[in-house]
Amino acid sequence: MERVPILKLGSTLFVSIQIDLQDDSVIQLQEDLAEQLVATRANGVIIDITAVEIVDSFIGRMLTMIGSISRLFDAETVLVGMRPAVAITLTELGLSLRGVRTAPNAEKGLALLNGSS
């Protein structure tokens, strides 16, 4: 199983997913992120999915869950760099990712977090 690294940038955690997501790696990411949120007391999470080509219903749901978990630690989640095909798939699956904010790219996602906090 491949692990997704979590980087700390100031008070923001930056997660760039560069692998084909498998169910167990997403669950691992969720656990790691929760631990990191507690350890670093970050107030924002940016998840970059520019390189992700396939998102199924499980991963879509896990992304929403990551958003909800982060909120429990008073951190806001921004999903950045989604591909059009992924957006279409998620919409067709009826997942609108409530509770997770979205931005076109990492730069705007960071601006969104800084603007809101």
Next chain:
Amino acid sequence: MFSLKDAVYEVVADAADMVSEFLAFSRLIDDLGLHTFETYVTARERIIIDQSASMMELSTPVVRLWDGIIAVPLVGTLDSARTQLVMEKLLETLVATGADHAVLDITGVPTVDTEVAQHLLKTVSAARLLGAECTLSGIRPQVAQTIVSLGSEFGDIATKATLADALAHALRRAGLKVGPA
């Protein structure tokens, strides 16, 4: 071409021993006729397919109104194939330009039924996933009546009467102001 058969028949009508030759000849002429017809039909179908493809292409332009603001003026009937195309093009442009505001203008859409409303909703929520905000503009009075009486609602999507209002809204959201020079 088929009149050749009559002409030949007149010539061979009184010669009884030519019957089998005439039958073979007649079959050849039939085959030729069939072939001509098939070629004609395939050529015609190809033209129709080409034209509908180019019409699809023409009917879904995505235009840039401002830095970070794009618009999709929709003209004509919306079916699922077209909305799919519109959605794909809109999302691709959003990613390519990094725009964070999109205006869907439905001034040229004659009728909006539940299906079309559903398609529009889907497009808007897909655009949202890319981090872009969508505004719907150009809803005509009759269309508004239909939407309300059908009970389809556009939820929390911002709707504006005209494209100008939608642009003003988008500019305001982008923190820009337009005033007299």
